[in-house]
Amino acid sequence: MASKQFVANPAVLLEIYQRAALLKANDERARKVILSGQIAMVYYSYRGQEIIPSVMGQVLRDDDKLCTIYRGIHDMLGKGFPLRELWAELAGRTTGSCKGKGGPMHLTYPPKGIMVTTGIVGSSAPIANGLAWAAQLDKSDRVSVCTFGDGASNIGAVHEALNLAAVWKLPTIFVCQNNLFAEHTTFEKMTAGGNIAGRAEGYGIPGVRVDGNDPEAMYSAFAEAVARARAGEGPTLLECMTFRFHGHTFGDDDSYMPKGQKAEAIEADPVPRLRARLLADGIASEDQLAAIEADIEKQIDDAIEYALASPWPERDSLRFDVFAQEIAA
Numbered sequence: 169m170a171s172k173q174f175v176a177n178p179a180v181l182l183e184i185y186q187r188a189a190l191l192k193a194n195d196e197r198a199r200k201v202i203l204s205g206q207i208a209m210v211y212y213s214y215r216g217q218e219i220i221p222s223v224m225g226q227v228l229r230d231d232d233k234l235c236t237i238y239r240g241i242h243d244m245l246g247k248g249f250p251l252r253e254l255w256a257e258l259a260g261r262t263t264g265s266c267k268g269k270g271g272p273m274h275l276t277y278p279p280k281g282i283m284v285t286t287g288i289v290g291s292s293a294p295i296a297n298g299l300a301w302a303a304q305l306d307k308s309d310r311v312s313v314c315t316f317g318d319g320a321s322n323i324g325a326v327h328e329a330l331n332l333a334a335v336w337k338l339p340t341i342f343v344c345q346n347n348l349f350a351e352h353t354t355f356e357k358m359t360a361g362g363n364i365a366g367r368a369e370g371y372g373i374p375g376v377r378v379d380g381n382d383p384e385a386m387y388s389a390f391a392e393a394v395a396r397a398r399a400g401e402g403p404t405l406l407e408c409m410t411f412r413f414h415g416h417t418f419g420d421d422d423s424y425m426p427k428g429q430k431a432e433a434i435e436a437d438p439v440p441r442l443r444a445r446l447l448a449d450g451i452a453s454e455d456q457l458a459a460i461e462a463d464i465e466k467q468i469d470d471a472i473e474y475a476l477a478s479p480w481p482e483r484d485s486l487r488f489d490v491f492a493q494e495i496a497a
């Protein structure tokens with residue numbers, strides 16, 4: 169389905185790089201901060217998967233909705249989660265986006281359409297459908313995106329969501345980030361049929377397998393899916409091929425990841441690859457890229473300082489903001 173109509177031009181590629189460089193630096197910092205003991209949190213590294221959310225953030229509008237999973241900080245930063253509110257939330261402080269009560273597993277920032285992070289595998293899909301249905305009822309052209317892993321693609325809720333979205337022509341874009349591993353199990357050991365995109369045929373919707381580490385291919389496929397959804401033509405299932413460089417959760421044993429395959433993936437790291445491409449094609453100079461990267465480090469320093477200087481929630485506040493006080497009729 170990928171159409172030549174959606175081209176990542178040089179300016180777009182540079183912006184995709186800016187986002188990817190932020191995501192990469194943020195992940196590297198998160199792992200350092202945990203090791204330093206400054207912030208204790210459960211952390212699922214997304215290192216290696218930066219291009220997919222950088223493209224999504226580039227294409228989506230602020231009013232488009234996004235639902236992610238525990239390995240979703242890259243998706244959220246890609247869509248514009250402010251760094252200070254992010255780090256304060258990771259640190260469990262009152263200045264965090266959920267007043268420190270959500271933590272890394274429940275990041276949320278509705279002003280940018282960043283609706284929910286969930287630890288329940290596969291549950292981002294039906295929630296995204298609800299948001300897509302709301303857009304349909306509002307007669308708005310905003311779209312709803314859910315991200316999930318290859319493991320989640322085998323969960324019933326994902327299939328139910330695909331079916332409903334297809335029947336109701338919901339503006340949902342199903343983005344499977346196929347990083348080839350689910351917790352400690354390889355893709356081949358748990359997924360029949362050899363690919364996930366092919367399942368779309370059963371629902372009568374487009375299914376596209378794309379190299380999620382290739383910014384141009386990813387841009388073309390994702391922009392087309394968004395255009396379809398905005399035009400009222402319904403959902404698309406994208407299977408974005410990628411690789412995570414680390415174990416499932418920070419500090420786990422990654423012996424189930426074949427060493428040669430992992431080394432090869434790290435060698436083909438998509439972020440420095442895009443950087444080299446920008447330089448080779450004269451899209452940006454070394455000085456320009458170094459300035460972008462230095463600025464990112466400064467922003468992350470500022471956010472961590474802000475987070476660590478912020479107060480913890482009071483014990484008495486713990487019962488508040490947890491359940492909605494009122495539910496719309």
Ligand SMILES: Cc1ncc(C[n+]2csc(CCOP(=O)(O)OP(=O)(O)O)c2C)c(N)n1
Binds near residue numbers: 316319320349351
């Ligand atoms: C409904 C449900 N079943 C099982 C789990 C335990 N679990 C947490 S992460 C995970 C693996 C998911 O892998 P995948 O969807 O491929 O995402 P990835 O971690 O690779 O990004 C499992 C089984 C869970 N959190 N929720």
